[in-house]
Amino acid sequence: MSEQISIYDTPSIDALRSRLAIDPHRVHRVRTLFMKKFAGQQRAIEELPVEARDTFTEQVGFHPLQLDVRLDSETDGATKLVFATAMGKRIESVLLRAGTGRTALCISSQVGCAANCDFCATGKMGFFANLSVAEMLDQVVQANEQIADEGRTVRNIVLMGMGEPFHNESNVYEMLDLLIDGKYFNHPANRVLISTVGITDAMLRCGRRYPKVNLALSLHSVRQTVREQLIPLARKFPLDELRRTLVELNALQPSTVMIEYLMLAGVNDSPEDAAELIDWLADLRVHVNLIPYNPIEAAPQLLGSSRAVRDSFAGQLKSAGLTTTIRYSMGADIEAACGQLVQKMERKRRAITSQE
Ligand code: SF4
Secondary structure (H helix, E strand, O other): OOOOEEOOOHHHHHHHHHHOOOOHHHHHHHHHHHHHOOOOHHHHHOOOOHHHHHHHHHHEEOOOOEEEEEEEOOOOOEEEEEEEOOOOOEEEEEEEEOOOOOEEEEEOOEEEOOOOOOOOHHHHHOEEEEOOHHHHHHHHHHHHHHHHHHOOOOOEEEEOOOOOHHHHHHHHHHHHHHHHOOOOOOOOHHHEEEEEOOOHHHHHHHHHHOOOOEEEEEOOOOOHHHHHHHOHHHHOOOHHHHHHHHHHHHHHOOOOEEEEEEEEOOOOOOHHHHHHHHHHOOOOOEEEEEEEOOOOOOOOOOOEOOHHHHHHHHHHHHHOOOEEEEOOOOOHHHOOOOOHHHHHHHHHHHHHHHHO
């Protein structure tokens, strides 16, 4: 069979539609059912004339990803989805069901990651490939299909899974264009969040192009040496440049920038660290999110701060007037932290292969 056209490749779909003499409204209804109602490929295809269905199904690819594993947390509302790409690589998405009834989805933008952050299981895997537009969108479609029988749909989409989104910038923008376009997913831009370790030029390009899309900066320390130890890319994007970028973003965007701060025992969690963070963030419109750390095998030197330390750090920021939350860590029992499960599965696969 020749290579399939992606359902998101509009010019090719239009050409096929015209060849098969399908009314454009029918293709529009296929898109609506598949991308807005998440009714599934089978149901969407029923919108086409009977005589065109087989050819359309044969020639159009709806799901570039194959769902490999679904793991539901027994302790909270998290579900991890592990997908296989056409190259046979694995990526992860995580569904988070909040007590409020809202559902968030964390998606991956790359297979592995070149940023090599010290605390991150994905970074320790190295980089394999950028995800295509269709592969990113398929995470949204398949996650929604998974929760359809619960009467839920994904409300918030966060690019915080495997990969640095701004290392796959053009595909991420093309994906965003389809996500927020009324003819495709019609997902509100202000319910999308992109998390970056701080690629400053891309943050500004994104802020200009999508003023309503939220940005999160993984800051983790306002000491340059500590930040460089945690995030090697910090050498290229120093703290003073990051601060100037945040000032500019605040002028470009109506929303606040989320500052992500991983709480690491003895590394960045002292009262002095909090005081320096408060100074650094002065006059910026930001929301600080303190993140409890899930230790990973590849970085045994890093441990999470105790709850008492986290609470006191948060208290110090709040007293200084900073909007501060402590992220409730979901899915610890299903290794929901980015890259952990995939890394474990890959290790197991390699061990089995080497025994064969
Ligand atoms: S934290 Fe993000 S940018 Fe850093 S290695 Fe992990 S996936 Fe890449």
